[in-house]
Amino acid sequence: MRLPMPALGIGLLALILTMAMSSWLLFLSVLLIMALAYQLGRRRAIAQVGGPTKIKRLHSLPAYHGLYAALWAGIPALFVMGLWIGFQDQVIIAQVIDALSPTQIEGLSPGQFNLLISDIRNLATGNIVSAQVTSELQAAADHYNRLRALSRIAMWVVVLALALGATLMVWLQIHPSLRARNRVESITLAIMIVFSSIAILTTLGIVLSVVFESIRFFKLISPLEFFFGLTWSPQIALRADQVGASGAFGAVPLFVGTLVISVIAMLVAVPIGLLSAIYLSEYASRRVRAVAKPLLEVLAGIPTVVYGFFAALTVAPFIRSLGAWLGLDVASESALAAGLVMGIMIIPFVSSLSDDVINAVPQAMRDGSYALGATQSETIRRVIIPAALPGIIGGILLAVSRAIGETMIVVMAAGLSANLSINPLESLTTVTVQIVTLLTGDQEFDSPKTLAAFALGLTLFVVTLALNVVALSIVRKYREQYE
Amino acid sequence: MNKPAPQITPTGRPNPVDIVRASLKRRYARERRFRWLGATAVLIGLLCVVLLFADIILKGYTAFQQTYIRLPIALEAESIDPEGTGARAAIEDADYLALIRNALFELFPEVRDRQERRLLTSIVSVGAPNLVREYVLAHPDRIGTTQEIWVPATADIDMLMKGHINRDLPEAERRVKDQTLGWIDRLAAEGRIAKRFNTPFFVNGTSREPELAGIAGALMGSFYTLLLTLILSFPIGVGAAIYLEEFAPRNRWTDLIEININNLAAVPSIVFGLLGLAVFIGFFGMPRSTPLVGALVLTLMTLPTIIIASRAALKSVPPSIREAALGVGASSLQTQFHHVLPLAMPGMLTGTIIGMAQALGETAPLLMIGMIAFIVDIPQGFTDMATVLPVQIYLWADSPERGFVERTSAAIMVLLAFLFAMNLAAVLLRRRFERRW
Numbered sequence: 064m065r066l067p068m069p070a071l072g073i074g075l076l077a078l079i080l081t082m083a084m085s086s087w088l089l090f091l092s093v094l095l096i097m098a099l100a101y102q103l104g105r106r107r108a109i110a111q112v113g114g115p116t117k118i119k120r121l122h123s124l125p126a127y128h129g130l131y132a133a134l135w136a137g138i139p140a141l142f143v144m145g146l147w148i149g150f151q152d153q154v155i156i157a158q159v160i161d162a163l164s165p166t167q168i169e170g171l172s173p174g175q176f177n178l179l180i181s182d183i184r185n186l187a188t189g190n191i192v193s194a195q196v197t198s199e200l201q202a203a204a205d206h207y208n209r210l211r212a213l214s215r216i217a218m219w220v221v222v223l224a225l226a227l228g229a230t231l232m233v234w235l236q237i238h239p240s241l242r243a244r245n246r247v248e249s250i251t252l253a254i255m256i257v258f259s260s261i262a263i264l265t266t267l268g269i270v271l272s273v274v275f276e277s278i279r280f281f282k283l284i285s286p287l288e289f290f291f292g293l294t295w296s297p298q299i300a301l302r303a304d305q306v307g308a309s310g311a312f313g314a315v316p317l318f319v320g321t322l323v324i325s326v327i328a329m330l331v332a333v334p335i336g337l338l339s340a341i342y343l344s345e346y347a348s349r350r351v352r353a354v355a356k357p358l359l360e361v362l363a364g365i366p367t368v369v370y371g372f373f374a375a376l377t378v379a380p381f382i383r384s385l386g387a388w389l390g391l392d393v394a395s396e397s398a399l400a401a402g403l404v405m406g407i408m409i410i411p412f413v414s415s416l417s418d419d420v421i422n423a424v425p426q427a428m429r430d431g432s433y434a435l436g437a438t439q440s441e442t443i444r445r446v447i448i449p450a451a452l453p454g455i456i457g458g459i460l461l462a463v464s465r466a467i468g469e470t471m472i473v474v475m476a477a478g479l480s481a482n483l484s485i486n487p488l489e490s491l492t493t494v495t496v497q498i499v500t501l502l503t504g505d506q507e508f509d510s511p512k513t514l515a516a517f518a519l520g521l522t523l524f525v526v527t528l529a530l531n532v533v534a535l536s537i538v539r540k541y542r543e544q545y546e
Numbered sequence: 547m548n549k550p551a552p553q554i555t556p557t558g559r560p561n562p563v564d565i566v567r568a569s570l571k572r573r574y575a576r577e578r579r580f581r582w583l584g585a586t587a588v589l590i591g592l593l594c595v596v597l598l599f600a601d602i603i604l605k606g607y608t609a610f611q612q613t614y615i616r617l618p619i620a621l622e623a624e625s626i627d628p629e630g631t632g633a634r635a636a637i638e639d640a641d642y643l644a645l646i647r648n649a650l651f652e653l654f655p656e657v658r659d660r661q662e663r664r665l666l667t668s669i670v671s672v673g674a675p676n677l678v679r680e681y682v683l684a685h686p687d688r689i690g691t692t693q694e695i696w697v698p699a700t701a702d703i704d705m706l707m708k709g710h711i712n713r714d715l716p717e718a719e720r721r722v723k724d725q726t727l728g729w730i731d732r733l734a735a736e737g738r739i740a741k742r743f744n745t746p747f748f749v750n751g752t753s754r755e756p757e758l759a760g761i762a763g764a765l766m767g768s769f770y771t772l773l774l775t776l777i778l779s780f781p782i783g784v785g786a787a788i789y790l791e792e793f794a795p796r797n798r799w800t801d802l803i804e805i806n807i808n809n810l811a812a813v814p815s816i817v818f819g820l821l822g823l824a825v826f827i828g829f830f831g832m833p834r835s836t837p838l839v840g841a842l843v844l845t846l847m848t849l850p851t852i853i854i855a856s857r858a859a860l861k862s863v864p865p866s867i868r869e870a871a872l873g874v875g876a877s878s879l880q881t882q883f884h885h886v887l888p889l890a891m892p893g894m895l896t897g898t899i900i901g902m903a904q905a906l907g908e909t910a911p912l913l914m915i916g917m918i919a920f921i922v923d924i925p926q927g928f929t930d931m932a933t934v935l936p937v938q939i940y941l942w943a944d945s946p947e948r949g950f951v952e953r954t955s956a957a958i959m960v961l962l963a964f965l966f967a968m969n970l971a972a973v974l975l976r977r978r979f980e981r982r983w
Contacts, residue, residue, distance in 0.1 A: 152831040248879045252793065259786035259794070262806040262853075265846045269817055272824030335587045342584025359591045364965060365598070366907025368936040369958050372943045376951065377601050407594045414591070436566070438573055440580035461812065468814020470910035475943060495816050495910070502823065503913055520820040524813065531812040 086148060089219055093144070093226050097137040100230040104132030107237045123244035131243045132233040134250050140226035147218045155210045156180060159203055183207055273524060276517030283511045284312045289518060291315060295481035295492075297501060297512050312515055314522070316481040320491035324402045324473060325466040327487055331406025332466075333459060336413025343414075344421050345443060363411035371475030374404035379476055386488065394478065394490040401476040402487065405469055409462050416461065420454030421447060423542065453541040460534035464527040470495040494519050602962075606955025612744040612757060613704040614696040615670060615733060617649040621682060623690040637682055637689075642675035643667075646697065653738075654729060662725065669726060671698040673746075673758040696742065701756040701949035703730060707741060710948050747956065751922045752938060756949025759942070761957050763924045767837060767917070767932030768906060774841035774928055775848065775905050780898050782845070783852030787894070788882055790853070791860040811850035818847050819914025827915060835916040835931045843911050848901035855897020859890040892979030899972040903965050909936040935961050 108128035112120045121128075160168070160180070168176065186196065186204035237243075281289070292313015339359065343352050379400035386393030393399070424447050432442040448455070478490030479500060501516035623630065626640040647667050651657065657666050674697035681695055682688070698704075702721050705711050707730075717724050733739045750760025794800040822843035826832045832839050863886050871881040912918075917933050918941060925932035933941070935957065942954040 149830045244877065248877060251879060252789070255785040255789035255793070258782045259789045259803055259853075261782060261786065261846075261849065262803055262810055265810060265821070265849075266806050268825050269813070269821045272821050272828075273817070276824060335590055338584045338587035339591050342581070342588050346581055346584055347588075355588055355592065358595055359588070361595055362591070362598075364903065364907075364969060366909065366936050366961065366965070368907070368909045368939050368943075369598075369602070369962070372939065372954060372958060373598055373601060375943060376605075407598075410591050410594070438577045440577045441573070443580070464812060465814075468816065470814070470816045471940065474910075474913075475940065495814070498816055498820070499910070499913055502820075503916075503918060517820060517824070520817055524817050527812065527814055527817075528809060531809055535808060 085215055085219075086144075089144065089222055090141075093137060093140050093222065096140075096223075096226040096230065097133040100132040100136035100226075100233070101129035103129075103230065103234055104237060105129035107234060108239075108241075108243075111237065112239050121239050122242055123247075127243040127247050128237055128241065130247045131241075131250075132230060132237070134247065135229040135233045136226045138250075139229055140222045143225055144218065144222045147214075147222075151211075151214050151218070155207060155214060156184075158210055159183060159207050162206055163203060164199065187211070269524065273517050273521040276514050277521045280511060280514035280518045283514070288312060289314050289515075293483055295497070297497075297515055310511060312511065314494075314519065316483040317492060317494045317497055317519070319483060319485060320398065320477070320481070321467055321493040321495075323485050323487055323491055324398050324405065324477065324493055325463060327399060327402025328405035328409055328466045329459070329463060331403055332409035332413050332462060335406075336410045336462075337417050337455065339410070340414040340417035340421060341443060344418055345439065345447075359414060360411050362407065363415075365408075367408065367469060367471040368475070370404050370408050371471040371473075374400050374472055374476035378404055391488060393488045396476060396478040396490040397488050398477060398491040399487040401473050404476065405466055405472050408469070408472065409466060412465060413458060413462050416458030417451075417455055420451045420458065420538075420541065423454065424450045451541075453537050453544075457534040457537035457541065460530050460537070464530035464534070467530075468495065468523060468527050470499060474499050494523050498523075602955050602958050606952055606957075606959055608708045608710075609747060609952040609956035610744050611708075611741040612746065613699040613707040614740055614742050615699050615703075616694050616696050616738045616740070617646065617670075618652065618692050619645050619649045619678060619695050620652075620692045621645065621689050626682060626689050632686060634683070637686065638679065640679070640682075642678040642682075645678060646670055646674055653733075665723070665726060666729060669700055669703050669729065671700050671757045672755055673698060673753075696740075698746070698757050699739070701947060704757055705948050705952075706730065707739065708952075710952075747953065751924050752920065752933075752941070753922065756945075756947050756953055759950070759953055761935065761938060761960060763921060764933050764935045764938035764957070765960075766924050768934040770837035770925060770928055770932065771840040771844065771934055772902060772906060774837060775844045776898070776902060778841065778845040779848050779852055779901065783849050783898070783901075784856050784887075784894055786849070787853050787856030787860060788887070791857045792882055792886070793878075807850050807853055810846075811854065814910075815847060815908055816910040816914065818843050819911030821846070822911060822915045833929055833931075835919050835921075835933075836929050837925065837932050838928045839915050840912050840917055840932075840934065841928070843915060844905040844908060847908065847911065848905050851901040851904060852894075852898050855900065856890070856894040859893025859897065860886065862893065863889045889981070892975055896972045896976050899968050899975070903968040903972075906968070907936055907961065907965060909940055912937055913940070935964075 105125045105128055108121055108123075108125040109115055109118060112118060118125055168179075182200060183203045184207065186200060187207040289312050292311065293315050294311040294313045295316050296311045339355075343356055347355065375396075379395060379397060382397055382400050382403075383393045383395055386397075428446055428450060429442055432446045437445065473493045473496050477496055478492050479496065480490060481492050481497075482489055484491065498516045498519050501512055501519075622645070625644065627633075627636050629636065647663075650666050650670070651663065654666060657663055677697055678695060681693070699707070702711070703726075706713075706722050706727075711720060711722055713720075713727065722730075730739065746758060747760045749762050750758060751763035752761075753759040790800065790803065794803075822839055826839045826842055827834055832842075867885055867889065868881050871885045872878070876884065912934060917937050919931055919933065920941075921931050921933055923930075939954055939957050939961065942950045942957065
């Protein structure tokens with residue numbers, strides 16, 4: 064039987080909608096049960112002591128009984144639901160693979176194996192499939208769909224049972240002597256502890272995700288080649304006889320490019336940022352300061368994609384025509400343009416950090432210097448800057464780490480081809496540019512090309528982390544010195 | 547002023563006062579130079595701000611208008627609704643491009659050659675037939691009459707009318723040919739060309755054609771992403787701040803948390819994108835390119851900002867408030883939630899708004915999780931494929947057409963307007979509710 068296409072389309076759409084909606088609907092149902100549990104708990108507490116006039120006999124206020132019931136109704140159910148949604152796909156895929164006939168899996172490379180799995184998934188959800196739809200593939204897809212439907216129903220049953228069961232349990236527990244407030248408070252405190260541990264989980268997630276993928280990468284490409292190789296051309300050919308078939312993963316050109324662009328940025332940002340911080344905190348009148356400081360800080364609030372646009376469409380052509388006028392050959396995606404604009408972006412960063420440390424220098428040191436007859440600039444150069452130097456250096460290190468990790472400006476204004484050069488008029492590429500170009504295509508997740516991006520990410524993370532740790536410890540030590 | 551003669555001290559060395567006096571002029575000159583240097587640095591910084599804004603506004607202000615051509619379109623009944631049923635489906639399926647072409651050929655009867663006719667048709671946007679269709683659907687009673695309808699011109703004509711195409715260039719180097727120029731000039735002389743407010747820019751999704759491309763899809767994507775980010779990051783950030791500031795014992799675990807928060811604030815945003823790609827998409831199998839994953843990544847990114855700001859706000863609440871509450875028998879959590887939190891709330895909200903503004907402008911991590919797909923449809927929920935405003939800007943900035951440069955700048959203006967409004971709200975909130983104890 065052949066269904067007419069529009070009907071099939073509508074049917075599929077409805078199916079997808081119900082699948083997407085069902086989790087939200089379940090979530091809303093749990094919230095509803097929580098509200099119900101709150102009311103039930105509160106009412107029962109009041110009823111147990113015999114009416115609202117006698118609530119003094121309760122250990123905790125009725126609202127705490129309600130909250131206690133609501134928390135019990137919601138938290139375990141939502142927790143299980145989150146786990147279920149997070150892991151159901153993996154469990155189902157594992158089941159589907161178990162059910163596949165061994166002849167289908169035999170002799171498949173990991174890449175082909177992943178392709179098979181994504182084909183099953185695509186066929187099940189009605190997307191385009193890469194391979195011929197065989198009856199076995201169709202059977203696997205049907206199996207996948209059956210398991211998904213089963214899992215959805217099971218999730219509804221388990222989650223609702225948990226929510227209602229917990230409500231009932233608390234309802235039975237409620238008694239005038241129940242220490243509901245203390246229990247609610249312990250639960251709240253536990254939730255807050257979990258919330259504050261998310262920072263650690265995030266760091267752990269970052270480390271684990273980049274480290275695991277990097278280890279897989281370093282199994283394919285030796286770390287020696289990656290860190291010291293001089294050519295970078297990550298194209299892996301589809302056929303062996305293609306031109307440039309062997310990908311080269313020597314990251315030195317990227318490191319050099321990143322360094323050149325960061326140095327240009329710092330050459331712009333440090334003098335301008337530091338001098339304007341000094342001028343605004345030591346010389347400027349109150350009114351000038353009140354106007355100029357927020358205006359400079361506007362630069363910090365502008366999204367980097369805007370700077371990228373400015374660099375690529377205004378600064379780069381300007382530098383190119385300026386170079387042509389001077390008789391220099393400037394690439395249209397010169398490192399100079401990207402570096403200059405990145406420097407502008409970092410100005411407020413350097414100036415506000417320097418401002419902080421300059422203001423932290425005790426007034427007594429200034430007064431001492433003036434008393435000896437020094438002029439203001441002599442005081443600044445001979446007393447304040449040496450005293451603030453550790454803090455300023457810490458701030459500059461933080462700025463360097465920001466320059467190294469900056470992505471959008473270089474993606475839009477710097478080049479893609481990896482030239483090993485330190486000439487800022489040439490087109491250079493950076494670590495972040497390569498991460499973006501390697502990961503924003505439709506590649507397989509397993510090719511060395513995508514794994515290389517994670518190795519670059521690991522390098523970036525380690526370098527910026529080291530810079531931050533050093534910078535923060537310098538700044539902290541410096542602050543303690545004057546406290 | 548005559549200088550006093552240098553006095554020689556009994557030891558034969560010059561008087562220190564005189565050494566100082568002699569060097570004063572040089573020292574004052576140095577002082578002035580240094581001062582000028584500082585002032586120049588501030589001026590350069592301010593100049594950068596002005597240049598950046600001027601550049602974007604000058605490039606983009608024209609995008610808020612769009613060139614339209616008024617055509618006398620004969621809405622012939624036999625080609626729109628040959629059976630005269632007035633059925634909606636029939637009207638929707640009619641060939642409106644043919645009607646537009648006929649109107650153009652009416653206006654320029656001397657154009658006979660097929661190739662020339664094609665050139666003539668190309669001055670009207672490919673989106674024009676849709677517009678005429680909407681018009682007819684809205685006014686079915688006008689079928690059979692000839693109506694003067696404004697249809698959008700193609701991007702090249704738009705650029706020509708806005709003066710971005712130089713008419714003095716030789717024909718081969720110009721995107722608009724001499725013949726087309728003649729037609730346009732004639733239409734302009736007849737009052738058939740005008741620039742009108744660019745509504746499509748605000749209500750359309752993106753498109754390959756600059757004159758049809760709009761930011762509505764990206765705006766909705768940004769809206770869903772930010773909404774979910776706010777829902778997740780505000781309670782988590784505030785909860786973490788209260789615990790760390792008010793309850794946490796000083797031990798290794800809390801030290802570790804503090805170090806982590808400070809370092810996460812300085813981790814490059816692209817690394818968060820890698821995390822999202824590997825963990826949320828790769829491990830948990832969440833749908834790619836959706837506001838859901840985008841919001842999770844942005845939540846992790848904005849949490850440090852919110853936590854640091856919230857802790858500062860809690861710190862500024864004087865201890866006497868806590869002591870008074872504890873003194874009348876409140877539990878420590880009641881003290882926090884009933885007394886300290888309401889007083890710290892303005893500062894926490896300010897920090898949250900600033901964190902949201904950062905999230906709104908963030909691009910790089912969203913590229914990693916695939917929010918750069920070309921999506922014409924306007925997203926309807928958290929799990930629809932979507933893109934966000936900064937990513938849309940990035941995508942348009944890559945397009946070579948002059949028409950997209952203008953629209954990119956206009957999209958940037960919209961983004962900056964939102965950011966400005968959010969920052970203004972934060973400043974006002976701080977002014978209105980900040981208390982000095």
